[in-house]
Amino acid sequence: MTHTRLIRVAAACTVGTVAAVVVAGSTAADPPPRHDFTAAAVAIPVAPGTNADDDAIRFATAHGRSAKIDGVATSSLSCDGCSAHAFTVQIVYAPRTRVVIADNVATAWASQCAGCSGWAVSLQIVVARSAGAVTAANRALSFTTVCDNCSVRAAAVQIVVIAPSDRQLTPRQLDSLEALYERFAGALTPAASPSTTGARAAQATPNRTATTITATTEQIQAVVADSLGAISATHSVAVR
Secondary structure, three states: OOOHHHHHHHHHOOOOOOEEOOOOOOEOOEOOOEEEEEEEEEEOOOOOOOEEEEEEEEEEEOOOOEEEEEEEEEEEEOOOOOEEEEEEEEEEEEOOOOEEEEEEEEEEEEEOOEOOEEEEEEEEEEEEOOHHHEEEEEEEEEEEEOOEOOEEEEEEEEEEEEOOOOOOOOHHHHHHHHHHHHHHHHHHOHHHOOOOOOHHHHHHHHHHHHHHHHHHHHHHHHHHHHHHOOOEEEEEEEEO
16 A cells, blocks of 8 residues: 555645535634544445455644544445455644544444455544643444454554644655554454464454554654654554
């Protein structure tokens, strides 16, 4: 998966690539009460033996008094021998927003298929001026039903950085982040292979996956915090 070109374009056009809903009745002198930001990737193969891949990369700056930020990655499988991979990366700066509600979710599921596999990853990074302004929720869900030799995994990663300045990540810094978050796909892909068998492998692989994703998350957080001169940073990792 290659995101370099998209990242450079998005970094230059931070707001243009994000769907924003502005509450009516605001003026230029009166900032809109709320902006809604959504990044969503959905991968759904439709024929046996096919693959579906969807990526969403979004960068935005919230200027309203409040912001609702949603990151979603979903892989859905219902065909024999098919695979699906959904990857969402969302970075939102909220330097002066007084209320930020951030929700991040990754879901992967398979139903009524044989030999199907997939994963979903949603990475959400919120940069705010005050920790008290942010309410965050992060969750992952994966399940199979009426499946034969199916495997699905989901990982939701949410990082909240508190930085007093208005600095944003440079293209070079974004490139270094890309090299890190690409590891998420590598960590999930072995677990998504139906060839992995045996009770020992079934137990060991999720543990290794969670360890790798958590370690990578800590590296991403360190890069962002250092680049933006953050005074604090926290993260939440859910792997299912």
